[in-house]
Amino acid sequence: MKKVAVFGNTGGGKSTLSKRLSQITGLPLHVLDNIQYQSGGTEVPHEDYKRAHKQILVTDQWIIDGFGCMETLWQRLDEADTLIFVDLPLYVHFWWVTKRFITGYFQPPEGWPENSPILKSSLTSYRVLWLCHKYLTPKYREYIKQAQSTKVVYHIRSTKEISQFFKSIEQEVNFKGEE
Template sequence: MKKVAVFGNAGGGKSTLSQKLSQITGLQLHVLDKIKYQAGGAEVPSEDYKRIHQEILSTERWIIDGFGCMETLWSRLEQADTLVYIDLPLYVHFWWVTKRFITGYFHPPQGWPQNSPILKSSLNSYRALWLCHRYLTPKYREYIQQAQSHKNVYHIRSIEEISQFFELIRNQINSQNC
């Protein structure tokens, strides 16, 4: 596990999972929302984002959390040796976007740029939920099905599987250290 792509629909806990995975593995975490958006929520120029994304891909070890844009998504998934696809039921994603919206006024959401506009960003997340579920989720599922033959693939489909994923990773690391 050297190059890890964590992806899935909005509100699925990608940032929290990625942060914990980075702590467990020691891999450097790159949060795409913090690369694609400046403090305050303004989007960086597309060429700047793509350049930084490519620089990250060219390094030896990384965890990349998030979507970014369609232009960079599939190349990132191709270059990753490990895919972590968070594919929870849609109602869980919806609830977690709502929870993040409510708590975001008291504690900035993990993985978001500093001073992100909570209302605007949350509304964008709600819009993305259905669009991703309808258009990207089938493509993600097909991609990971094919990728299983040559990559480490973790398809997380429930909240319980998130805890099981961390236990599995800890066990793998411990067995490598023996």
């Protein structure tokens, strides 16, 4: 595990998962929202985002959390040696977007740029939820099915599987530390 892409629908806990995975493995974490958006939620020029994304891809190790754009998404998934697809039931994503919306007024959401507009970003997340579920999630599922022969794939389908995922990663890291 050297190049890890964490992806899936909005509100699935990808940022929290990515941060913890980075802490366990020591791999550098790159949160695409922090590369694609400035403080306050202003989008950086698209070419600047793509250039920064490309610079990350050519490094030896990374965890990349987020969507970015369709063009960089597929580049990243192709370049990764490990795919972590967070594919929870739609109602869980909806609930976690709602929870992030409510708690975001008291504590900034994990992985979001500073001073992000909570209301506007949450409304966008609600709109994206259904669109991603209907159009992109089936493509993700097909992609990981094909990629299983050449990459390590974790297809996380429940909140219980998130904790099981971390147990297996911690065991793997501890085992390699003993070698």
